[in-house]
Each structure stands twice: as structure tokens, then as C-alpha cells.
Amino acid sequence: MVQGINLALHEEMQRDPKVLVMGQDVGVNEGVFRVTAGLHAKFGETRVIDTPLAESGILGTAVGMALAGLRPVAEMQFSGFSYLALGHLEGHCSRYRARTHGALSVPLVLRMPYGGGVRALEHHSESREAMFAHLPGIKVVIPSGPRNARALMTAAIQDPDTVVFMEPKHSYRAFREDVPEEPELMDIGKAHVVQEGSELTVITWGAMLRKTLEAVSEVQAKREASVEVIDLLSISPMDTKTIAKSVRKTGRCVVVQEAPRSFGTASEVIARINDTALMYLEAPVGRVASFDIVTPYFAREQNYFPGVEDIRRGMIKTLDY
Amino acid sequence: MPLKNAHKFTVPHLQVLSEKGTLDKKLDPGLSETQLLRLYRAMTLAREADQRMLRLQRQGRMGTFSPSTGQEAAACGPMLALSERDWLVPAFRELGAMLMRGVPLHRILLFWGGWEEGNVFPGVERTLPIAVIVASQIPHAAGVAYSLKYRGEKDAAVVCYFGDGATSEGDFHEGMNFAAVWKAPVVFICQNNHWAISTPQEKQTGSKTFAQKAIAYGIPGIQVDGNDPLAMYKATRDALDRANNGEGPTMIEALTYRVSMHTTADDPSKYRDTAEVEVWKSRDPLIRLRNLLNERGLWGEEKEAALLAEIKGEIDAEVRIYEHGIEARSDIAFDHVFASPGVELEEQRAAFLESRGGGSTNA
Ligand SMILES: Cc1ncc(C[n+]2csc(CCOP(=O)(O)OP(=O)(O)O)c2C)c(N)n1
Numbered sequence A: 001m002v003q004g005i006n007l008a009l010h011e012e013m014q015r016d017p018k019v020l021v022m023g024q025d026v027g028v029n030e031g032v033f034r035v036t037a038g039l040h041a042k043f044g045e046t047r048v049i050d051t052p053l054a055e056s057g058i059l060g061t062a063v064g065m066a067l068a069g070l071r072p073v074a075e076m077q078f079s080g081f082s083y084l085a086l087g088h089l090e091g092h093c094s095r096y097r098a099r100t101h102g103a104l105s106v107p108l109v110l111r112m113p114y115g116g117g118v119r120a121l122e123h124h125s126e127s128r129e130a131m132f133a134h135l136p137g138i139k140v141v142i143p144s145g146p147r148n149a150r151a152l153m154t155a156a157i158q159d160p161d162t163v164v165f166m167e168p169k170h171s172y173r174a175f176r177e178d179v180p181e182e183p184e185l186m187d188i189g190k191a192h193v194v195q196e197g198s199e200l201t202v203i204t205w206g207a208m209l210r211k212t213l214e215a216v217s218e219v220q221a222k223r224e225a226s227v228e229v230i231d232l233l234s235i236s237p238m239d240t241k242t243i244a245k246s247v248r249k250t251g252r253c254v255v256v257q258e259a260p261r262s263f264g265t266a267s268e269v270i271a272r273i274n275d276t277a278l279m280y281l282e283a284p285v286g287r288v289a290s291f292d293i294v295t296p297y298f299a300r301e302q303n304y305f306p307g308v309e310d311i312r313r314g315m316i317k318t319l320d321y
Numbered sequence B: 001m002p003l004k005n006a007h008k009f010t011v012p013h014l015q016v017l018s019e020k021g022t023l024d025k026k027l028d029p030g031l032s033e034t035q036l037l038r039l040y041r042a043m044t045l046a047r048e049a050d051q052r053m054l055r056l057q058r059q060g061r062m063g064t065f066s067p068s069t070g071q072e073a074a075a076c077g078p079m080l081a082l083s084e085r086d087w088l089v090p091a092f093r094e095l096g097a098m099l100m101r102g103v104p105l106h107r108i109l110l111f112w113g114g115w116e117e118g119n120v121f122p123g124v125e126r127t128l129p130i131a132v133i134v135a136s137q138i139p140h141a142a143g144v145a146y147s148l149k150y151r152g153e154k155d156a157a158v159v160c161y162f163g164d165g166a167t168s169e170g171d172f173h174e175g176m177n178f179a180a181v182w183k184a185p186v187v188f189i190c191q192n193n194h195w196a197i198s199t200p201q202e203k204q205t206g207s208k209t210f211a212q213k214a215i216a217y218g219i220p221g222i223q224v225d226g227n228d229p230l231a232m233y234k235a236t237r238d239a240l241d242r243a244n245n246g247e248g249p250t251m252i253e254a255l256t257y258r259v260s261m262h263t264t265a266d267d268p269s270k271y272r273d274t275a276e277v278e279v280w281k282s283r284d285p286l287i288r289l290r291n292l293l294n295e296r297g298l299w300g301e302e303k304e305a306a307l308l309a310e311i312k313g314e315i316d317a318e319v320r321i322y323e324h325g326i327e328a329r330s331d332i333a334f335d336h337v338f339a340s341p342g343v344e345l346e347e348q349r350a351a352f353l354e355s356r357g358g359g360s361t362n363a
């Protein structure tokens, strides 16, 4: 996935001189995860900016650049530090277009690695996508693999509004996947049906997709069950149509999220099922999630994230209801 | 009308014990033999513990951590000036300061090993845990200092550490400004180790020194040779005296160097020249202090060997506690979200225990 995002950054910077990359250690050091590898060498320090250590400054100046016609791709070194920039996200990115009736807008991408499972320090493991998605005027996308990461990043850079691009760092180097020669452009707001099925819909995103697929094949190995898997890809806007179509067909659904259980994206998915497919349900929609706790330090962290076994159990419960 | 000078300022630079071993008699804070030996021991312990942590990390027995080798004078010198009444508000690269405070090494190992137990310091008061969010501890320090003033604790102040990179964050500005407006008793120590991961000073700030930033807030700023333990002690002593006299905050810029990597996940060869590192290695603060002790007849090879052996034994014992000493319930994360968990969290705890089969995990 690191390479997929990196490829999109190279292609977009090549294509459009208005695109630039900025953040802490993104230039000479090529990013702490090497997502910006090769960019500084190729495009130089005016287009690949090693910024001072200030998240609010990074997003605030990116807003200014975007208002003046550039297309900054700003990095938060870890999502856990992005909250220092929330003021600009809520106060300006989300509302400049509305504030000026379209005269001004903020077309920028705010990239950030997020999520757990890499034995990192405090503030390096959370999944707070719902927090960003709650802001009207902000799009939030999450890739799950190298190919869709590249296509989503390309789309995010070309999008006329602010896109928060959250990178599940557990999947950064998790697996290989071929990407096509030519850049692909993903439709932001469209989910992907990863596998089709007729008895149960499992909806997830980010690093949870791999775990979900594992759980699905375990369940399918043990019993006849036709499972449909949806990779959300875009948290906001959310692809209600694809969700509704699937749940109307299967009548059963489980939502899997890495984030804490309450007030999250899963809750929103369930609300939309309620709006569009309630009468088709044969079981309450299940939720497999983390707990409503402060993410424990990494010695205990793994214990608290939803694992394959939790997902398997959640699926069985909903199937047997 | 001719331009007048609205304000003039200077930024002093303090060095007491030069690299060559010359002691400035006028500036010498006159530390006793016991104090000098305590300081040397603390710095040596910090160095040896740092090296051991590097090995533990490499062996997979501890997580990623930020080494502080080369910064022992900046971390330990100030601590010699602190009393138990003073508060310590650290960043994350002050191993020596934490140890001098009395935080046992195994607690620090627990922190970097991924256990919250590493933030609990039984018997050690007025000490905040490591701050991972860069600069966030600076306003906290100002708030703690206000509380001292509020309670009329004239004999106490706060010592707050942060790095050169931290000065770019809004929290630095806001914390310094509040402290100045409140004339709060706080000593800000900026460890300028020349790098914030891969970012050098000239990409971090347009200022020639970090110390001069203080002046804009109405706070005296002083640049100190951060590899000179006597200068670090003296600057902190003077700043604490000012704080205790009700004169408000001081900022100390400790000029030092991160001779090791940013963290064990970092590869400094990507962004800096080894020649620069070699120059700073030759300015080792331990050697500087050891030479002074030698000169005064307080030290020698035998004593050095004995100290290293003693410290090794101490570290071995702490590593053993770290690896075997903590037993904790697996569901402990539910205990401390709130003062009392409440119904929902208790339900989630029960579900957690059922799904995970209960039991405990060992550190
Ligand atoms: C708010 C915030 N942003 C980014 C990071 C990631 N990070 C950790 S340490 C560091 C550099 C800190 O540099 P400096 O303040 O000079 O301290 P040093 O590491 O040199 O001791 C960065 C960018 C963080 N921990 N907190």
C-alpha cells in the first residue's frame, strides 16, 4: 500500500504542477513510513516541503495554498497528532465553500497513517475516522490495499474539496497486489463489493478487510453460507445504495470496525440500513468493534482489537439468529 | 523623526567547564564533592541504561524508544538543582532526569515496553509521565506552576523539558505566553539536540537561537552549553531562584546533540552527515565531567571500573523486574477509563472476558 500511494503521488505531481506535498520529515527523509519516497529527489524542496513541527501550521498553510489555487497534499505524521489541526479542518476546510457561496474552496488532501497493531507508542494506534466524517463538508476515504490506495489517492488529489485520506498502517506492507499501468480514478463515495453472496452481508473498511475475509473463509469452510463482503472505501460520503441493495438481498448484516463500538461509522451504517432496508432484515444488524476504552499501550493493545475470531463469532451469531 | 530603539535584547551564552577542561572560576557554582560524584554517577547510569535499552529493543525485548546518549548533561545537570518540592514535567528524551528523580529504571522500561505501569511511579511525587504529543506538556507545566502560586508554595517551582522541534508547536507559544503573563514559577528547558527527527534547526525556525524566542514573551532566555553539566546546573539553579523570588519563568536552551537515532525505528544516515555526529561525539559530556573529577583527585580507573560494575548490577536487577515483576489482569484497560466504569463498560468488560477467556498476561 505504501507503494500504491507513493505511485499516485508521483503520477499526480508529474501530471499537475499545482500539486505539492508537505509535512514533517516527508522530504529528505521520505516520510517515516517512506510513503513519500523519491518525491524530494525528483521534484525538489519547493514542491516537497519539510515543514516545521506544527500540525496546525501544516494544515493552516495548506488551506492558504489551496485557497490560492494550489493542490497541497499535507501529511500528519500520525493521525494521533492530527487533532492539533482540527481547528482548520472544522473551521475552514469544511466550510470555505459554503462561507463564500462557492467563490472560494479548499481542494486539499490531508493524509494520515492510522490504526493499531504495529506495536507503537501511545497516540499511534487509534481509529477516529468517525470524528472526521462527522464534519459536513469533509470527505473521508480509507483504502484497503495497494490498488485501491493508488486509485483513491489519485481521486482525492483531483477532488475539488478537502479529502481526509486515512491510511491503515497495519496494511502498509501487509500484502502485494499488481496495479495497472495507467492511473485509475476511483469514484469517491462508492463502496466495493469484494465478494458476492446471498445470506449475509459483512461491511468493513481499512485493515479490518483482511481479517474479515479470513473470518469469512473460515465460516464458509465449516458451513454452507453465502457471504457478501463490502469494502466501504469511502466513509463520507457513504455508499448507502450499495449497502441497501446488498442487505435487501441477504437480510442479514454484520458491520466490522476497528474503532471503539459507540458513536462510530458502524452506527452510521446501521442507521442507513434502518432507513433503507429495515423491513428486509431477518436479524438485528451485528456490530463487531473495539471497546469503548482508551487504547491500551501496545503490550495489551492486540487483545482489544477485533480479531478474526471475534468477526467469525459475530457472523455466526447473526447467521443463526 | 529619527527611528528610536523600542527595545534591545541580548541572548547570553553560558559555559562553565569548557571542552578542554578549563573551569571558569567566576561562574563555577561550587558544587560539593558529593554533588559532583552524584552527578557523574547519574550521567553514567543514564548512559549505560540507554545502551542497555538499545540492546533490549534490538533483541525484541522492548519496543521502540528514543535514545538520549550524548544528552546526559542537559538531562541530569538541572536535576541536581531540584528539590523534592519542585515538579518535573518531562518530554520523552530525559532518561537521566527521570532516574535522578527516583523513577526506577524498570518503570521506564515498562513504558517503552508498552505497559501503562511505566507511567506509575510509587513514592515519587510531583513528576508527570513521559509526554508523547510534542510540546503538549508545556502548557501543562504553566498550569502546574500556576497552582503552586495559587497555593502560595513559594519554595516550589516546575522544570519542564522539551526539544528544539517542540518550539514550532502552538502549545509552545501558548504555554510560554501564559507562564509569562502569570509570572508562573517555571523553568523551561529546551534541549536543542539539533534535530527533530530529520528536521535541522534551519528548517525548524528562522531564529538564530532558540533562547531568543523567550524574549518575545517577556521571559529571560539563556543559551547554555548543554554538554557542560556545571553550566546546566548553574543556569537551572539561577532560574529556580528567580522563580522562587516571584520573578516568573526562565527559558534555558541547552545546546547539545542527539548522537544516536531519533528512535530505534529511525535511520539517520538518510538525512545527516556522520562527520557532524563524530564532532559531537568528541564533546561527550561524561568525559568532560570525568576529567574534572580526575583533576580533583576524586576519580581514577579503579573507581570508574567499580562504578560501571555496580551500575551494571543495578541495571540487570531492574531488567529482571521489568521482565518478570509485573502481573496484570488482561481486562485492566476497563478499570481506568473513568473513576468508576459504569454499567456499559462493565457489560463490555464481561463480553471481553468471555471472548478472551479471562486470565492474565505477564510483563
Ligand atoms: C504533536 C506531535 N507531532 C508529531 C510527533 C511525532 N514526533 C515525535 S518526536 C518528533 C520530533 C521531536 O523533535 P524535538 O522536539 O526536537 O525532540 P527530540 O526528538 O529531538 O528530542 C516528532 C515529529 C509527535 N510525537 N507529536
Ligand SMILES: [Mg+2]
Residues within 6 Å of the ligand: B163, B164, B165, B191, B192, B193, B194, B195, B196, B197
Ligand atoms: Mg530535537
